[in-house]
Structures are given as structure tokens and as C-alpha cells.
Amino acid sequence: MSQDEVQSRDAVADEGRGANSELSQMMRGGRSFSGRERNCFFLNTGASIDAAGRFANISAVSGLDYPDDGRAVVLTDWDNDGDVDMWISNRNAPRLRLMRNDSPAGNHFLALRLEGNGKTTNRDAIGARVEVVVSSQPSEKRQLKSIKTLRAGEGYLAQSSKWLHFGLGSTKAIEKVVVRWPDGRIEQFTGIISDRRYRLIQGSGEAREIDIPKRET
Missing domain, CATH: 2.60.40.2630 (Immunoglobulin-like)
Structure with missing residues (x-):
């Protein structure tokens, strides 16, 4: 037997309230919409005159592979030492990360x-x-x-x-x-x-x- 119209609307409303509750708990817990996906960082390794450019995945060794729910990256020479530093904004905590470039000087x-x-x-x-x-x-x-x-x-x-x-x-x-x-x-x-x-x-x-x-x- 099919549900009548009133019962059907009530069931949909209950499902909606349950979904909102689950979503609220996830956000309060700082969990990411991206699951366990980590930040990725690729290094331009350069190329010879006749070759195509190449990139290397240095996410782990760079220290940038946080499991944050990242939203944006801002590049700036924050400490004015001649190299580029990075600010990362996240939906979950921490909301901001400063990744200072401490690479050896010389270039x-x-x-x-x-x-x-x-x-x-x-x-x-x-x-x-x-x-x-x-x-x-x-x-x-x-x-x-x-x-x-x-x-x-x-x-x-x-x-x-x-x-x-x-x-x-x-x-x-x-x-x-x-x-x-x-x-x-x-x-x-x-x-x-x-x-x-x-x-x-x-x-x-x-x-x-x-x-x-x-x-x-």
C-alpha cells in the first residue's frame, strides 16, 4: 500500500532533518568534504631547450601534504627575503597556515x-x-x-x-x-x-x- 500524501511529506522532512544533523556533526568535528585527500605540491623541474616541461610530486618532502580541507592558496614574499612564501586557507581548523619558504639562499x-x-x-x-x-x-x-x-x-x-x-x-x-x-x-x-x-x-x-x-x- 502506498503512503498517503501527508505521510510522504513527513517522511521526507524527517530524512532532511537527519541529513542536516549528520552534516552539522561533520562540520563541527572538522572533517573534510574531500575525505582523506591531502594537499598536493608539484615542483617544476625545468626542461631543456627541445624538451617539454616536467613536474615532480614533492608533496610529502615539502611539508605541505596536510589533510586539511583547503580552499585557496596565496603566494607572497611574506618575510621579504627574496623567495615566495605561501598562505593556505582551510574550511576546517586551522583556518590559516603560513608556509614560510626557508630554502637555502643562493639563487x-x-x-x-x-x-x-x-x-x-x-x-x-x-x-x-x-x-x-x-x-x-x-x-x-x-x-x-x-x-x-x-x-x-x-x-x-x-x-x-x-x-x-x-x-x-x-x-x-x-x-x-x-x-x-x-x-x-x-x-x-x-x-x-x-x-x-x-x-x-x-x-x-x-x-x-x-x-x-x-x-x-
Whole structure:
């Protein structure tokens, strides 16, 4: 015999209340919607001129493979020591993790902050494309460059720093920096030295060095 309409509605309501109770207990207990899935971290191992890029899974050795219910990753040089650190936001506790990069010093970097003209380009220069061209060896078949785009968001309720951080490895000499601003104009900056921070203002053609002291942590 089928249930009448009233009994059917009551049964559905009871099931809904039971499901909400289970969900509430799971959230209060800090359990993840992803089960036991851990964070993953991959290292770009680089590539030769004629080979495709490769990545290595270093989740465990990096210390990032927490079983957290992660939601977003924010990249920034938090301690101003020239390498990129990481903030991770989670749905469960701890809500925030700071993963400070304590890799041995020795490689070179370049940090750039862009400023649009506020007329044809937004002041934060969101959407700009930056190429850092480094001095190549005579044996290289092509000019070496690193490319980044300035974005406004990085994940759920998160945004990385507006500083564009370029890891240069063992390369120290920089030939030029080329910026394609959001309005389509292309501007070139020279006289830039590695291991420093610069502000690039649209239309100035000049890279202005910024001195930022290291943060005590």
C-alpha cells in the first residue's frame, strides 16, 4: 500500500532533518568534504631547450601534504627575503597556515610592482603581461625569458600579492623587462638589476627601485 500524501511529506522532512544533523556533526568535528585527500605540491623541474616541461610530486618532502580541507592558496614574499612564501586557507581548523619558504639562499630573483596610468589602464594594471628577458649564453638556441600575468584573484576569497616575483635561478644579468599594459601598449624597461624590487609606472620608461626591509618572523 502506498503512503498517503501527508505521510510522504513527513517522511521526507524527517530524512532532511537527519541529513542536516549528520552534516552539522561533520562540520563541527572538522572533517573534510574531500575525505582523506591531502594537499598536493608539484615542483617544476625545468626542461631543456627541445624538451617539454616536467613536474615532480614533492608533496610529502615539502611539508605541505596536510589533510586539511583547503580552499585557496596565496603566494607572497611574506618575510621579504627574496623567495615566495605561501598562505593556505582551510574550511576546517586551522583556518590559516603560513608556509614560510626557508630554502637555502643562493639563487637570484626579481620583484616588480606595476602601476597603470589610471586613464587607459586601471591603476593596479590588472591584466598586464610582463616578460623578463635575461642574458643568455652564446650556446643557447633562443633568448631566455620568464613571463607572468598580473591577475586580480587566486581562489576562493583569496588574492595573492600584486608583486610579480620572478625566480631567476643562477642567472643574474637581466637584459630588459617588457610590459604589455592592459590597453595594449608595450613598454620596455632597462637598467634593472637582479635581487631587487622595482616599481614600473606606465609611460615613465623608468624602473624605480624600492627598498623593503626584511620582516622579522
